[in-house]
Amino acid sequence: MKALPFLTALVATASSWLPVNGQADTVCQAADRTFSTEAMPASNFQPYDKLNPIVGKLSTKFYITVVNLTPHRIKLDGTHSYQMDTFDFGDVPQGRARQNTVKYRGTWYTRDDAGEAYYRIDGTDKQFALRVKSYIPSSDPRRVVLDLSGMGLGQREYVFPGGDTAVSLVITGSARFGFRASLRHGPGNWMRGMYDVIRDRPVRHLIMPGSHDAGMSKITSKIVSIGSEENTQNQGVSIYDQLRAGSRWFDLRIGSVHPNSDAGRNNGFWVMHLSDEMATLAIGNTGESLDEIVSEVNRFTAENPGEIIFFSLRYLVGRYEFPDRGPILWDAALTNAFFSKLRGINNRCGNLDTSTGFQNQPASYFMDRNGGKGCVLLLLTGHLDGEGVPREATADGIYDISRINIQDHWSNKMQASDMAPDQIKTWRSVQRGGGSADYGSLLIAQWLVTPDALASTAYTLQSFALEPTNPSLYSAGVNGMDPEHWPNVLLADYVGVQRQDEWAWDRLSAELYTLAVGLNLYLASENCDVNTRRSPLLRRSGEEKGTVHRREEALAWNGIIFANGTTIDAPPPTLHPGRAEVLRSGTVLNNRTVLEESIANPWP
Numbered sequence: 001m002k003a004l005p006f007l008t009a010l011v012a013t014a015s016s017w018l019p020v021n022g023q024a025d026t027v028c029q030a031a032d033r034t035f036s037t038e039a040m041p042a043s044n045f046q047p048y049d050k051l052n053p054i055v056g057k058l059s060t061k062f063y064i065t066v067v068n069l070t071p072h073r074i075k076l077d078g079t080h081s082y083q084m085d086t087f088d089f090g091d092v093p094q095g096r097a098r099q100n101t102v103k104y105r106g107t108w109y110t111r112d113d114a115g116e117a118y119y120r121i122d123g124t125d126k127q128f129a130l131r132v133k134s135y136i137p138s139s140d141p142r143r144v145v146l147d148l149s150g151m152g153l154g155q156r157e158y159v160f161p162g163g164d165t166a167v168s169l170v171i172t173g174s175a176r177f178g179f180r181a182s183l184r185h186g187p188g189n190w191m192r193g194m195y196d197v198i199r200d201r202p203v204r205h206l207i208m209p210g211s212h213d214a215g216m217s218k219i220t221s222k223i224v225s226i227g228s229e230e231n232t233q234n235q236g237v238s239i240y241d242q243l244r245a246g247s248r249w250f251d252l253r254i255g256s257v258h259p260n261s262d263a264g265r266n267n268g269f270w271v272m273h274l275s276d277e278m279a280t281l282a283i284g285n286t287g288e289s290l291d292e293i294v295s296e297v298n299r300f301t302a303e304n305p306g307e308i309i310f311f312s313l314r315y316l317v318g319r320y321e322f323p324d325r326g327p328i329l330w331d332a333a334l335t336n337a338f339f340s341k342l343r344g345i346n347n348r349c350g351n352l353d354t355s356t357g358f359q360n361q362p363a364s365y366f367m368d369r370n371g372g373k374g375c376v377l378l379l380l381t382g383h384l385d386g387e388g389v390p391r392e393a394t395a396d397g398i399y400d401i402s403r404i405n406i407q408d409h410w411s412n413k414m415q416a417s418d419m420a421p422d423q424i425k426t427w428r429s430v431q432r433g434g435g436s437a438d439y440g441s442l443l444i445a446q447w448l449v450t451p452d453a454l455a456s457t458a459y460t461l462q463s464f465a466l467e468p469t470n471p472s473l474y475s476a477g478v479n480g481m482d483p484e485h486w487p488n489v490l491l492a493d494y495v496g497v498q499r500q501d502e503w504a505w506d507r508l509s510a511e512l513y514t515l516a517v518g519l520n521l522y523l524a525s526e527n528c529d530v531n532t533r534r535s536p537l538l539r540r541s542g543e544e545k546g547t548v549h550r551r552e553e554a555l556a557w558n559g560i561i562f563a564n565g566t567t568i569d570a571p572p573p574t575l576h577p578g579r580a581e582v583l584r585s586g587t588v589l590n591n592r593t594v595l596e597e598s599i600a601n602p603w604p
C-alpha cells in the first residue's frame with residue numbers, strides 16, 4: 001500500500017490544531033488542495049464489435065469504474081477472485097477515476113465464481129465492497145453488487161450493460177460533510193441544495209448534466225418518415241424525469257407540423273429530430289409535444305424550487321406531415337403562437353439584465369428569482385429570420401441565445417474512443433479561474449457519439465449511449481478533468497438510464513447526477529480562483545454542513561436494490577448479495593497469494 005499523501009493526512013488531522021472559525025476554515029487556500037495528479041491506468045473503450053448483442057453476450061471482460069470526488073483517498077484493502085484471469089483493482093486517489101478490470105477465465109462459471117474488492121475511505125471509518133458474481137441460467141448473468149452499506153448508502157445489484165463495458169460508481173462528499181453515492185438519486189433540486197456553495201459562482205463556473213435531443217423520449221410519428229426508436233430516439237425518460245435526474249441544459253428542437261395540403265394550418269408544436277430541418281426532404285421523427293413539455297417543467301419546478309434550467313430551443317420551423325417540400329418558415333403569427341405556448345411555462349425570468357452575458361451572472365442572480373423558485377431560461381436559436389418575426393420577448397423571459405456566450409462542442413465521431421479524447425482536448429484547452437485567463441463562455445461538452453443511420457438502426461442509439469459512450473464519461477472523461485479544467489454542460493443521450501429499456505424512475509441510476517453534484521462540490525471548490533471560500537467538503541464550522549448534507553441525512557437509506565427491481569428498505573445487517581462466505585482453495589488474493597485450502601472470508 002502507498003504512503004498517505006501529506007495533504008490527506010493534513011485534512012484528517014487538521015481539526016486538532018487549526019483554530020475553529022479562524023481564517024483557515026473560511027478562506028480557500030492553495031495548501032488545502034487535496035486533488036491528486038497521480039496517473040491512473042488508461043481507460044479502455046468498448047470495441048465496436050461488442051455492440052453486436054450476440055458478440056457482446058459472449059464477452060467475459062468488463063469493468064467497474066470508481067470515481068472519487070472526495071478529499072479522501074479511496075484505498076483498496078484487498079481483493080479475492082476465483083475463476084478469473086484478471087481481477088485488477090486499485091486505490092482511487094482524490095479527484096480521479098479508476099477503471100477496474102474483471103475478466104473471467106475461459107467461459108462463464110455458474111456456481112462457484114467469486115470476486116470481491118474491499119475498499120475504505122482513508123482517514124474515516126467508512127468502507128465499501130464491490131462483489132462480482134455471475135448467474136447462469138439468467139438473461140442477465142453478469143452482475144456486480146456495489147455494497148455501500150458500510151457507508152450507510154445502501155447496496156445495489158447492477159447488470160453490466162454489454163460486453164467489455166463498465167458499471168460505474170461515483171462517490172462524493174467528505175467525512176465532515178457527509179457522503180453520497182450514485183446508487184440512487186438525491187433531491188430533484190440539487191442546485192438549491194448547494195446554494196451556499198454555488199450562489200456567488202458565475203454560471204460559467206457551474207457544472208451540470210444536459211440532455212441531447214431532450215424531447216426525443218418517445219416516437220410520436222407526427223411526420224411521415226423513416227425515423228424509428230432505434231435511430232431517432234435519444235432519451236429513455238421524459239423531460240420531467242430528466243430534470244429529476246439532474247439535467248439542467250435541454251437541447252430541444254421544436255417545429256410545427258402542417259397538413260400536406262395546407263401550410264396555413266398548424267397541427268401543433270412538436271419536438272423533432274431530423275437529419276436536416278431545412279432540407280427539401282427531411283428524415284427523422286417527432287417526440288414529445290410542446291404542451292407536454294410545458295406541463296412537465298411546471299410540475300418539476302413546483303416540486304423542486306430554486307433551480308436554473310436552460311432550454312436551448314432550436315429548429316423553429318414548420319414541416320409538412322410528409323416532409324418532402326422543404327421547411328415552412330414561421331411568420332409573425334406562427335412565432336407569436338409559439339411564444340404564447342412558452343408563456344405557459346412558470347418561473348420564467350423576464351427583464352433580466354441583458355448588458356451582461358448570462359454566463360457571467362452569479363448563480364444567485366437566477367436562483368433567487370420568482371421568490372426563490374429559480375429561473376427557466378428560454379433561449380431561442382432557430383430560423384426566426386422572416387420579416388417582422390420576433391426573435392425574443394425579454395419581458396416574458398424569452399431570449400435570443402446570444403444573451404449567453406456558449407461554446408457547443410460536437411465531435412461528430414462514431415466511436416467513443418475517438419469522441420472522448422476530442423472532447424477532453426476541448427475542455428483542457430480552456431482555463432478556469434485566474435483572472436483574465438478565465439474562460440468566458442459556457443462550454444457544452446457533447447459526450448455522445450454520432451453513428452451513421454445503418455449502425456444506429458442495427459445497434460440502436462440506446463446501445464451506443466449505454467455501452468461505449470456514457471460509461472466512458474466516468475473513466476476517461478473524469479480523468480481528463482482537474483480543478484482548472486472542466487466543461488460546464490455534460491450533454492448526454494439516455495440521461496439517467498443505466499440498463500437497456502429500464503426507463504421507470506426507480507430503475508434509473510444516478511451516476512450523472514452524482515458526478516455533477518460532486519464536480520461542483522469537490523472539483524471546482526478546489527480551485528481558489530473559482531471558489532474563494534474554503535471547500536465545503538473541508539469546512540468544520542457554522543455553515544460547513546451544507547443543506548445538501550442535512551437533506552441527505554433526512555433521506556438516509558441503507559437498503560438493497562436487486563437487479564430485478566426488488567427493493568428491501570431495511571435488510572438484515574448480514575445480508576450482502578454476492579458475498580463469498582468461503583474463499584475456495586485456488587482463490588487468488590490481490591497480493592498474488594493463491595490459497596491452498598479453503599478459508600472463511602476474512603473480511604467483515
Ligand SMILES: *[C@@H]1O[C@H](CO)[C@@H](O)[C@H](O)[C@H]1NC(C)=O
Pocket residue numbers: 562563564565566
Ligand atoms: C428478485 O431477486 C431477489 C434476489 O435475488 C429475489 O429474492 C426475488 O424473488 C426476485 N423477485 C422476482 C419478482 O423475481
Ligand SMILES: *[C@@H]1O[C@H](CO)[C@@H](O)[C@H](O)[C@H]1NC(C)=O
Pocket residue numbers: 078589591593
Ligand atoms: C497476502 O495476503 C494474505 C491475506 O491478507 C496474507 O495472509 C498473506 O501473508 C499475504 N502474502 C504476502 C506474500 O504478502
